[in-house]
Each structure stands twice: as structure tokens, then as C-alpha cells.
Amino acid sequence: MKKIITLLLSFVFLLSSCASKGPATLTVMTHSSFAVSEEIVKSFETANNVTVNFVQSGDAGETLNKAILTKDAPIADVLFGVDNTFLSRALEAGIFESYASPSLSDVPAEFKLDSSNQTTPIDFGDVCINYDKSYFAEKGLLVPQSLEDLSKPEYKDLLVMENPATSSTGLAFLLATRAHFGEDYVDYWKGLRQNGLVVVDGWETAYYTNFSGSSGRGAQPMVVSYGSSPAAEVVFAETPLDDAPTASIIGPDSCFRQIEFAGILKGTPNRDLAEKFIDFMLSTDFQNDMPLQMFVYPVNQNATLPEAFVKYSQAPSQPAVLSPEDISANRDAWIEAWTEAMK
């Protein structure tokens, strides 16, 4: 008995000592989808004689909310994972310090949404409708080419999406329709509802439970997911595949582009290290690593895409666009109108 207690207590000390080892510590707060190769972080740590502590706290919205709540006593030095739908909210809350990374010169202008440089674009991805290729082939059905097509009777009961109130994926799709249809988007949604649109809570349910393309048993052959999901299907296939079982619909405005930003949290005692970390995230090392870790695209134009991305992931030429300010000001109203339209 005593031995067990001693063992447990030493476990406590081990755990608490984890928090404060090494020469200097940089705390990076991320959403829970963040991932990175061990090797790359190691190289940053050795180069700068620092230990990087990652803390995760839920999805993008939750992470930002927590950062805002703790802005007087920040719990991290760097925050990664504010996307363009939340950007204005973050900027209004004033939780970041401005920093213009020299590497920004490698980033195309379309990603630089924050002129105050409080946040730095890191990656982007497109929320697109994925479809189950074999379903359409088997039924001899044409794949819909635009948002408008989805209201057609031949696609009745074939689409599942996430609730914009609870899922950022669903929200992104709602934003795409708002961008495309303007004020008429509510009527469009009423039409989709008439056409048997299925709404579930989150991406996991939509993709794994309802979608027929992933593991074959769902009822809907179309799902609101990511442009990179077909690539993930190949990478994580149970048996090696030479072609993706799914693909994205990349019509005009049918995808919404999410751009993710990182920023230095106000009040950090490690400003120098934090700047270096932002630079590091823009470096080609990190940017090359990202696609297969998080299934997003690098913003650094010098980065090279992995083969699976080149082959199976499709980037829309004309994603829907809405300004962060517009999103921030109207998000709640749009969601409410959407909820109303779905009743």
C-alpha cells in the first residue's frame, strides 16, 4: 500500500515538473486539431534553446473564447488557430500584439487580411462539398456543379451538412451561400430544406455517420467537408488506394476558404521567442510539414505540397469570399436566420 502511494506521489511530482523543465519555455495555445511533426519542433527548440509547450483547448471558437477571457493574465505566449470567421472578433478583443514577420513577403496578398499585423496567416483550407464518387457513377447521376444544382430534385435527400450554430464547418458553408446569394440566401436554404437536406451537429457525425463515401454505410453521398478530405481518405485508407473514393465539388462560390492565423498574445514575457515562433510557422520547414499533419494548405508560396495533395486534393479556383468585418458583424444574425429557415 505504502509503495503504491509513494509511486503515485512521485507520478504527481513527475507531472508537475513537466510544466517547468528546460531553459526557457514558450507556451503555444492551439485548437485541438493542431498537429506537427516532432522533428520540426525539436529543431526549433534546439535552435532557440527553448522548450515549446503546447496547450489545447477545444475547437477554434473555444480556444479564442478562452484567450479573450484570460486576456488580463494570458495563459500562453502564442495563439494559433484564429480563422477568418473569428478574426474580427479577436482583433476587437485586442488580445494580440502587432508583429510583422519578415517571412510575410513569401505570403500572397490574398491571405493578408489583417493590415494591423496583430495576426499572421499560417495556412488555409477550403470547406467544400465532398461526394461519394462510386455512388454517382453507379446511379449514372451527374455530379452537381454549383450551389444552385443542389436544389434540384435529382439530388433530393443526398446532402448532409453540419449545424452552423455548433460547427465551424457548417458555418463556413453557410457563409459561402451568403457570399453567393446575398440577401436571398435564406430562400436558398428554404429550398435546400425542401430538398431533404440533413443537418447534424458536427463534422464527425456528418462525415463518419451520415456520409456514404468514407466507410460505406451512410445514407448521404454528399457531405460538407474539406477540399483536402479526399487526400486524407487516401493517406488513411485501410487498404492502399490508387484513387480517392471521394472528390470535392469546386464550382463558383461553392467552397468557402478558411484562413488560419497565429498571433502573439498581449502581455507575454517572451516576446522575442514568440516572434521567432511566428517566423518558424511561416518557414518552409513548418509549411511543408503542415499539409499531412492538419490537412491544410500552406500560405507560403515557396512551400512544396505533398504528392497526395497534388493528386487528390482540389483547390477551388473561385472560393467564396466575405470580409472578416462583415462576418463578425452579422454572424449571429445569419445563424439565427438560418435556424429560423430550417424550422
Place this chain on the structure above:
Amino acid sequence: MQPNFFSHRDVDTQRSKILRVSAPLWRTRFYLWLVPILFLLIFFFFPLSKILGLTFNPSTLTDSKTISIALDAVRFTVYQATLSTILTFILGLPSAILFARFNFRGKSLLRTLTAIPFMLPTVVVAAGFNSLLGPRGFFSHVFSFQFQGTLTAILIAHVFYNTTIVIRIVGGALARLDPKLEQAARSLGADSFRVWKDVTLPLLRPSLLAAALLVFLFDFTSFGVILLLGGTNFSTLEVEIYLRVLKLPNLPLAALLSIIQLAFTLVISFFYSRIVSQTTTQTAPRFSTSRPPKTFREKIFIAVSVILLFSFFFLPLISLPLRSFTRLEADRGDRGQVQYGLTGDYYKELFVNRRDSLFYVPPIQATVNSLGFASLTVLFSLLLGFPVAFALSKPTQLEKILDPLIMLPLGSSAVMLGLGFIITFGRSLSSPVFIPIAHTLIAFPFVVRALQPAIASIPERLRHAASVLGASPFRVWQTVDFPILRRATLTAATFAFTVSLGEFGATLLLSRPELPTIPVAISRFLGQAGGLNYGQAMAMSTILMSITILGILVMEKENYA
């Protein structure tokens, strides 16, 4: 599970009278309460009141829209909890009679089976039900119907979870009921219906009430089940709080909802502890009151109940591991036919770090993390639970007021408390010690409730005998209380252990990605596309379920040995 876990406290009135007048009592009591109270103050009441104080805004009380959201949430929460409680009793009462009154082959196995869900993490239960009844479950091959996202799913899961409470409390009381009373009624001319109506039911009333309150409380504060199986369309208080904190931020509304939920919890726990403390334990009959079935009707009753209980509890549990070994994937090259077959790939894949990710954690490591946190939770909650259970086993007036407060952590929203933790502890929160601390908060009420009746049942004369023979108070505890309490302690420990194993919300408060627990690993797999990821989530859930069931079996074995 210890038969008397939910049972009534054996209140020895004479004993508590003596205690009320003895002088050094207050000092002893003070020491008993000191650490647990400090713990609750620092890690529960302070963070919670801090976040509520910061976010609560009295003006929400006059905002009609806010009020209507709150009222809707209260209405739906009460509605689904009432419905769940009624359904739980419809299954639980016959089962309680079955276990209390009859002997049949496989009885203890079946009883263990019904006890398992209560301790299973919601992630696992949801996965189990989905692999059975979900769109890609085994049943969907036979006929198609909508399960996930329905009220039915929520209700079924609640019944699945809480039937064991009715079996334990009501069945326990029924088994302890003096059979002479029913026999006396029979000989006085009461037929079996009147015996039930006039003797058995009135005598079971306190246990029925206690069970109903406890089931209602668990259904009322249920979160994971509703979110995972029902979805956010079902706005219970807890789900609405979660939405208003994280998804559609409206913190004043979330604060109002939290306060309402806490108030409900407090009222329910108050009545619960009143009922439990007022009921004295029936003297246990010397002989077992259960017997083999005799009449044809009894045999039919047993056969039907056993089949019903077995399929209701066993199918969801077995379909999860089955699913984790079954490939339900499409043939990628020439698609159209779904491929079935057995596969160990999901388990093999658990050991592969495909992306050289910094956050890749082998399943062994996740298991070790989970077990480490769970062991610490056991240690913490026993250290805190023992003195409180000891004090509450013979409570003074003041302590009777403290009693329902212990249940409060069960009724406080994890997301809200999480925010409280963040603004209270800031950067230090990234220390992993906070994970077992958060788990201890949830395990603590269970531990106290498991220990308390056992401590109360130790005759005071044993302690007196020991101290007359020269044992110091600590030696009395060590030589008398502890050996007698070994079983109850094991029960309490298993509760703490399984609570910690399955707890998911607190781990996501602010987790260190390099120290994920099994539930965190499961949610990571579910967060990314690809058939392998889904399969790995099922495999990981199966591992979690196996560990939990192993814990329960160890405990059951001790109790019925």
C-alpha cells in the same frame, strides 16, 4: 458493486446524541472537514463563483428572450429527465424484483452486466449504441431507421445507464425487507396484489423515492449522452450552457443557466439526503430471501426479464468490440459493394505514427496516462472522501446541511467550471496535476456516498472495544474501520477510477496534447477523415471499455466472493 452503495444510512440515533454533547468532538470534526472543505473551496466554489460573478448579469433576468431560452431549457430538461426516470423504473422495478426475489442460473453475471453501463464513459456508450443502431451499425443492415439524433436515443441511453440504480436501491431494500411481513399479510387474508399495495410498496417508499431522485438527478444533469446521441437540437440546460459558452457565446445567459441548474441540483440533493438519513436500515433477514422460481408464471417472468435485460445490456456492449474488429468499408477500386470481414488492422494501426506527429501517442501511452490520472484520482478522492464519509456517517445538525453540498459538483456544468478554472489558475493550469484534481471533484460525491453507509454500519461497540483495549483513535481506524471497510473502499476506489477513466470534458479544459488520455485519443481519431481513423476510434473505445469492465469485475468479485 457493493450491494449497499446506494443503501440507506444506518442512523444510530443514540450514537449521534452522544456525539452531539461530547466536548472534544468539535475539534475532531474540524480536522475531518478541514482538507475536503479547503479542496472544494479552492477547486470548486471559488472558480465557479468567480466565473459566475464575472459573467452573470442581472439584466438577463429582465430580458424576455433570455428568459424564454432559459425556460425552454428548463422545461425540456425536466421533461426528458422525468420521461427517462419513468422509463428507467419501468425496466428497473421488475429487474429489482427479479434480483431480490429469485435465484436463477447466471444471476450474478446478469447483475454485473446491468451495473457496467453506469461506469462506462459516454463516449464508449454512444459508440456502442451507434455501432449497433446507428446508420452504420449492425442493425442498419437488417432494417433502416433513425436512431442518432432522436429523443428515443437519449431516453434509451439514460435507461441503459441508470437502471442499475433502481436495481441497487430498490432491489437492495426489497432483499432486506423482512419476509415475515409479507407472510403475515398473506396469512391475514391479503392476496398477492394487496400484499404489494398495502405492505411491500409502502415499505419500499423511501427507497423508491431515493432511487427516483438519484436517477432524475443523473438524467437532469446528463450531458455527454445528450450531445453525442441526441445532438444540440435537444437543448437541455447543460447542452444550452455548452452552446452559450463555446459555440454561440452569450456568457450572461450561460451563467444564468448554470445558476438554475445548480439550484435544481441542490434541491434534489437536499431531498435525497433527507430521505436517506431518515430511513433506517431494515434488519437484514438471516436467510436469503431469494429462491428458485416455482410456478409457471414465475418461470415465464424470469425467462422474459432475463432475455430482455440481457439483450438490452449486452448487445450495445458487445457490438462495439465487434465493430472494432469488423471492416465495413467499401471496396475502393471497384466500388459499389460494401466489404465486410474481420480485421485487426485498426488495432495494428494504433501503434503506427504515420505522420511522425509530435502529438502521436501510442495506445499504450494513452492507456498509461489514463491509468496514471485515474490512480491519482483514486488517491485524492479517497483521501478527501474518507474523513467526510466518516463525519457524515453520524452527522451533527450542521453537517446535515453540508451533506447535499457535496453532490453539487455533479450538477455544475463542466464547461462553465472549466472557464472558472482558466480565469482562476491561468498559466499554471497547463500542469497535468489539474486533470486528476478535476476528476476528483466529480468522483468525490460517489466516493463519499459509497463509504458513508459502510462506516455507519460499523457498530460503535467495536470501536469502543478497541479503544478500551488501548488503541489510539488512529489505531482504531486502522484496526477496526479500515479492515471492515475494505470492500466499501474498493467500491469507492473503482468508482473514482472509472469516473476518471471516462471523463472527457475536464481533460479538454486545457490539455497538454502530449499527455492525452484514452477519451482524448478517441476524439482525436474522430476528428479526421479516413476509414482507419474511425476504426481506430472504435478500437480505442474498446480498450477503454475493457479496462473499465475489468475494474468493475474486480470489484464485483470482491463483493460477492
Place this chain on the structure above:
Amino acid sequence: MLELKNIFKTYEGKPLLKNISFTLRSDETICLLGASGSGKSTLLRMIAGLESPDEGRILFNGMDLAQKTPPHLRDFGLVFQDYGLFPHLNIFDNIAFGLKMRKVPPAQIQERVAILLKQVNLLGFEKRDVTELSGGEQQRVALARALAPNPRLLMFDEPLGALDRNLKEDLLNELREILHRTKIPSIYVTHDQEEAFAIADRILLLHDGEIVRDGRPEEIWNDPGSIWAANFFGIGNTLNGVAVLPNKVKTEFGVFDLKCRHKHVKGEKISLLMRQASGASGQELKLKVEDVLFKREQFQVKSRGGLFFVREKPKIGQIIHLRVKVECLA
């Protein structure tokens, strides 16, 4: 009126009751006397209908009860050792329970309960809680409750077992009086011979699942019929002897005259009961006192493995002279 015929019952694979048959006549109180585990309570529960026999029939006024009549229709009263009062009902409702089951009108219930409370000396206790009563009071309530519906048969399962000695005697007398007055036939189960002698018109001695003796108390005392019965009642000393002549028997205490209904052949081994004889009858025995014990009106002397009684207190080691006679046990 009550007749048991060839009752057999096994419990957990072992025979508990073997071929029990007896008849209870109307206005008779019989006592089932036996050590604990002899199956006497089981027998009672079978008559009450709470258990059923493996074999055999239980007849009441010629009607077979064993398989057909459920306990609540038998109209038999039952009183338990630990009272079995309903803790959720007060005294009045406890006593009224059986009347309510028979749908007796409330006014009559009032009246009947009042009469019964008077009978058991608990007038004014109506509203009391069961838990407020002492053991003796609780057993009176239980008795009143069993009597209330005027049952066809009353059964007592060790009713005084939980009470202390003085209370026991008082209650025993009250019970006897009530049974005589109400003339309800009764079966009284006990392991205490004093209770049995005090209350029974007839005693059935149960041993090893069989009725080994059936008779009036005085008959049994005069002729216990077996070594076991003699020892159970503590009548005299039992010993073994060998017949040396048809009317003489040799024992470790010497050679005695033997008067038996049947003749013995020489060399036959006989179970004997040695009792002290009064006056000048019997044979004289010389005994060395090994131990002396005060027993109310007399002193118990232990000598050579036997127990004897004398009026004057002897000293240990002293030689005393006693007169004894020897009877044979069948």
C-alpha cells in the same frame, strides 16, 4: 379438523420432514416441540400455505389445502417470533389489517379492534407507532392482529422466543387464557419444553424430521419413549444395561429389578431410564458426591455420570443414599 397425511419435504437436497402425519382436533392446542432445525417451523409454514410439501396432503375439514388454497384464503392466523408487525402502520391499522382484507365495515373494525386491545391489555394504544412498543407489547399486538379476523386456526412460531423469562411467563399465561376462551384450535411451535408443557393439550415431539412421540404432557413425562426424548426433557438419567434375567438388568450402577410390558431375554441390551423413587419404593443406591449445584428447592448432585436430587446440601466427597427405580425405554 386439520389433518396432515404423509408429509415429506427436502431442504437443499437433505430430507427435512419424513412422513409426518397427525390430526388436530377442534378446540385443541397442540405443540410441535423440537430442537432448532428439526423442521417444525417448516411444517407450520406449510400449514399456513407459505411453503408446499414435496409429498403428502394437508386437509382441513376434509378439504385438501396443500396444492389448491393460497395462504390468504386459508383463514389461518400466524404469530411470529419477531412479531412481524408492519412498521409503516400504527397499532390500530396493524390489528385492523386482516379485517380490512375481509372488507369488514369500518364501524365493526373499530369495535373489534377495541375488544382485542382490551383482551391483550393494550387499551389506548391505537395511535401508537409499532417502533415505540416493547417486545412484549409488540407480541401482544401481533396476537391481537392474528385473532382479529377470528381465524379457523391459530399458529404460533416460537412466539415468546425473543422475550425475557418473567415476561415470557406472564404472556404464556395470558395466551393460555385467551386460547381457552376463544376455543380456536392452535398449533404452537417451540423448542422450550416449559412453554410446551404450559400451553399444550397435546405435544408432538419432532426429531430428525419425524414425530417421535405424540401425547399429553403428563403421558410424555411418564413415558418419554426414547433415550433422545428422555434426554431432551431432562427426565432422570438414561443408561444402558444388559438383561441378566427376564426381570433383572445389570448396569454400571448395579443390578436392578425391571418392570416392563414386554419380556426380555437374557443377554439383551436394553436402554434404561433411571428415576429417583419416592418413599420406600425402588432400590437403594450408594453414591459418592462429586459436585453439588443449587437448584431452587433442592440440590443437584453429580455422581458417576448421573444427576440426582437431594433436599439437604451434601458435601463433596460424602457418600449419600438414594432410592431409584429403573424403567425401560422402548
